[in-house]
Amino acid sequence: MTLTPPIEPMLAEARRQLPPDEALPQDWVAEQKPDGFRAILFARPGFVMLQSRQGADLTGAFPDIAAAATEPGEALVLDGELVVPHEGRLHFEELQRRARRRGRGAVQAAAERPAYLIVFDVLEAGGTELLARPYRERRAILEDLFAREVLAAPFTLCPATGDRATALDWLDPAWGTVGIEGVVIKGGGQPYLPGRRAWIKVRSRTTAEALVGGITGTLSSPATLLLARYDAVGDLRLLARTTPLSTAQRRDLARRLHAAGPDHPWHGRSFSAGWDAGELEYRPVRPDLVAEFQADTAIDAGLYRHPVRFLRLRDDLAPGQVLPFTP
Missing domain, CATH: 2.40.50.140 (Nucleic acid-binding proteins)
Known part of the structure; x- marks a missing residue:
């Protein structure tokens, strides 16, 4: 069974601070929250689509990502964050400018300000839907895709940790200066729940x-x-x-x-x-x-x-x- 667009992305409930361990999901993991656009990428032979959080088609605005999505040798559906690095940080304004361009303008923009997809979840791999699999299994599959170099630049693996001290460090405003907005907390046993706010998002309070x-x-x-x-x-x-x-x-x-x-x-x-x-x-x-x-x-x-x-x-x-x- 293969997934077809559009898919509602799984969402996070905002919290002002990192909850105590006893209030976090079992077997929790914290991922960095990059400053970008949420996107779901469909990549299979003869079909590539980059979907926005609201379901819009962003493929024409990011031809560099679309071209790279034709290279993996297996069908994939990936969830991640579109970013554009510039001046030593993930630059949201440059990302917005790219998102508004199409045709020749988009190709030129891709050459001047390349985009990356920071991937934090895999919803389908090798033609197998993974929504019901627990997060820990999906993460292992995703890490293996990068280890085998099925996925490489402009795709990058989202950093993740199960260490509270590291998660708190990622909430330091210093990370905000390079474009890390905070952390997203996920339970190791959680399936992927489209449209549900079942994750926890904590932003730096600045x-x-x-x-x-x-x-x-x-x-x-x-x-x-x-x-x-x-x-x-x-x-x-x-x-x-x-x-x-x-x-x-x-x-x-x-x-x-x-x-x-x-x-x-x-x-x-x-x-x-x-x-x-x-x-x-x-x-x-x-x-x-x-x-x-x-x-x-x-x-x-x-x-x-x-x-x-x-x-x-x-x-x-x-x-x-x-x-x-x-x-």
């Missing part, structure tokens, strides 16, 4: 995501962003305000932001501009963009006490995938 709910300045030149999340009852709650945006960020955001309609939940709302500084003048915008930001850990009733630093828009995340507001 970054998070929120919706862009408003701006200061103008739509053509936003000065700062007002970031928000929906709470348990569906109210859009202010989470943080960013530091002033750079010129390049203002220019890019101006092309992506849209004025809010009359149904925006913040119409008529006022926010404080800061300690003893009166009301903040801002413009609501359509809350359909997901922003990643960097922040310290000073949080009062769910609101970041200090301005946060806008890092980038996360085109790979839908608004509904942002964590809820937690007071």
Whole structure:
């Protein structure tokens, strides 16, 4: 039996910190979480497809990965993370640029900024579906594929460990500077469960995501962003305000932001501009963009006490995938 696209990838439940050993799955393993796009690769004679997390076809955007997928001598379905290394780190912005290109542009981009697929699971090998096999068996099969050089660059094996100290080290912000966002914890006996949040994901606490709910300045030149999340009852709650945006960020955001309609939940709302500084003048915008930001850990009733630093828009995340507001 062979698998056909699209396949819903198995997902992870986000945790703020690594749980104690007794709260982790039995025979647990921690894998590095690279900063990239989740992708499932179908590779068999006469057919190659690179599927995004949402089920979109990314094959045309990554011809280098597609070409390499024709080389293995056996049919494979692999789960992993697409990344683009640049300037000494896994560079998300370069990955986003590549994902938007097709045809000649994609071929040129592949030559300039080669992509890699960091593989952490195998769902089919040699025409045999492996979804029901426990993780430890799938991992052994995957490691063997690399050991026998069935898989080689641009494919690379995701680092994994059963050592708690090593997993905690991977959560150090220093790893974030090279593009490792955190760890994903998997149970050794777990089957692959498409669409289920049965893994555990722990990010370094230096970054998070929120919706862009408003701006200061103008739509053509936003000065700062007002970031928000929906709470348990569906109210859009202010989470943080960013530091002033750079010129390049203002220019890019101006092309992506849209004025809010009359149904925006913040119409008529006022926010404080800061300690003893009166009301903040801002413009609501359509809350359909997901922003990643960097922040310290000073949080009062769910609101970041200090301005946060806008890092980038996360085109790979839908608004509904942002964590809820937690007071």
